[in-house]
Amino acid sequence: MERTEAIDTGELFDCIVIGAGPGGLQACIHLGRYNFRVLLFHRPGGRTHHAKHIENYLGLRAVSGPDLLEMGLVQVKSFGVTIESVKVERVEVGEGHFAVMAAGKTFRSRFVIASSGARESIAPFKNLPRFFGISYFTCLICDGYRTTGKKLLVIDRTINGVRISIGMKQMFTKDVTFLAQGFSLSPQYAALLDEEGIGRVEGRPEELLGEKTLEGVRLADGRVIPCEVILGWGGISLNDEYLEDLPLERDTEGFKIVTKSSGESSIPGLFVLGALRQGHSQAIISAGQGAEAAIEISTRIVEL
Ligand SMILES: Cc1cc2nc3c(=O)[nH]c(=O)nc-3n(C[C@H](O)[C@H](O)[C@H](O)COP(=O)(O)OP(=O)(O)OC[C@H]3O[C@@H](n4cnc5c(N)ncnc54)[C@H](O)[C@@H]3O)c2cc1C
Known part of the structure; x- marks a missing residue:
């Protein structure tokens, strides 16, 4: 694929979160409340957006996917997270940081959380x-x-x-x-x-x-x-095109990304949540994984 030079934004974020589903939003809530510099890439859509009646999410008797996401986004914004409404095109591993390419720009961060989910066939x-x-x-x-x-x-x-x-x-x-x-x-x-x-x-x-x-x-x-x-059931495809150049460990079918329980992939500092990784895909599970990854990242940033 031919690639054009991207403009470097210069700023180094603590963490870049890709995808504002339940996993990415929950990670942002935790990271934002640590006062870290966090950038969330948000493209509308995703599997949660298609859910008309979520009835198995703690504390919410029944909620539509779009309403759950909207409430989460409002909460994320309240903790000072920067939001870019563009699609991430590529992630590269640099010297001590990640480079995330989107809309002709390069954004840098110490950690990346990939939470871009999947799409139904x-x-x-x-x-x-x-x-x-x-x-x-x-x-x-x-x-x-x-x-x-x-x-x-x-x-x-x-x-x-x-x-x-x-x-x-x-x-x-x-x-x-x-x-x-x-x-x-x-x-x-x-x-x-x-x-x-x-x-x-x-x-x-x-x-x-x-x-x-x-x-x-x-x-x-x-x-x-x-x-x-x-x-x-027609199957799913992962929204992981922007990760395709990275040597990530996948499952035996070469499909889902293998992670530790914290969500960290085989690439140190790159965490993976929700439908992208092995295990059951549910909104509340993704949210829990988001919290887990954020807490693990916080212990690395401040060396607790
Ligand atoms: C019809 C339906 C009903 C469901 N009902 C339930 C239910 O009742 N209870 C339940 O727990 N779960 C339900 N689910 C499953 C639930 O939606 C998934 O488990 C959940 O979506 C996983 O969350 P996620 O965080 O991985 O990603 P998603 O919710 O898929 O969110 C990913 C986000 O990333 C964005 N994105 C993708 N690629 C990029 C990119 N390159 N750059 C930037 N952003 C990107 C997408 O647009 C999307 O906004 C349902 C799913 C469907 C389809």
């Missing part, structure tokens, strides 16, 4: 935006509860959907059907679903049916599978 079903986050869900931990007692269709391209279907039946609803998207179930898995009393269908979903409420799914061959709610 959204299935290309017709009418999906109408139901996404309302009756079409992608995350069992986040939204399984919202399917309680409803007619559920689990859609998956892999046999992992069999495991999910059984789990959903045990926890949330007796009325579960598994749609094997574009593949045939082996006799062994078909028998397992039959034994568990879970319906099974094979085919290619094309369209979600219903005006205000979800009524079913139309398959490519014209069959209609009735349902009130769907759990469908």
Whole structure:
């Protein structure tokens, strides 16, 4: 990739935080309250922004993702954190500091926290935006509860959907059907679903049916599978393009970034939070990781 020379802003921050999701915001709250010089790169969007009903965040009975983020940003601003509303393009490791490139400028810091999350691979079903986050869900931990007692269709391209279907039946609803998207179930898995009393269908979903409420799914061959709610997983891609030149240790699939419990990656001083790193991705977990990383960084800065 051709790179143009970036203007050096000159200032050395204690920490640069990339991404204002729950992880990055919580890190900023802790770092700001140490009176450190902190710079947060904030681009609207992200997975939390898509969450319509967060009901598993301590102290908030129910909150939308955008409201949670907005409250967090107001809190961050109150502690004097500098905010740049631009996308980070690259991070380099320099002599005793990091160089962060964004919008034609270079920003320097002693520590970096990468908290830029991931993006969903959204299935290309017709009418999906109408139901996404309302009756079409992608995350069992986040939204399984919202399917309680409803007619559920689990859609998956892999046999992992069999495991999910059984789990959903045990926890949330007796009325579960598994749609094997574009593949045939082996006799062994078909028998397992039959034994568990879970319906099974094979085919290619094309369209979600219903005006205000979800009524079913139309398959490519014209069959209609009735349902009130769907759990469908399409996978995620990490928002980590700006880290691609760095020799970060990744998991065995070369996907998620491996960190210590403090969040520090294999590159000293570079911390990684939330969906970018191994482990479960939840708003409250990211926030906890943000606090952990910030406290660890504080002990290095003041050598406690
Ligand atoms: C539909 C849906 C419902 C969910 N419901 C729940 C729930 O009920 N409870 C729960 O705990 N979790 C829920 N989640 C999961 C939760 O949103 C994630 O666990 C959480 O987003 C992880 O937070 P994060 O801090 O890693 O990143 P994110 O929330 O994804 O935030 C990352 C931020 O970084 C920004 N960014 C990306 N690249 C750059 C860059 N290069 N430069 C600058 N900024 C950048 C993004 O724009 C975004 O603002 C849900 C997710 C989805 C999609």
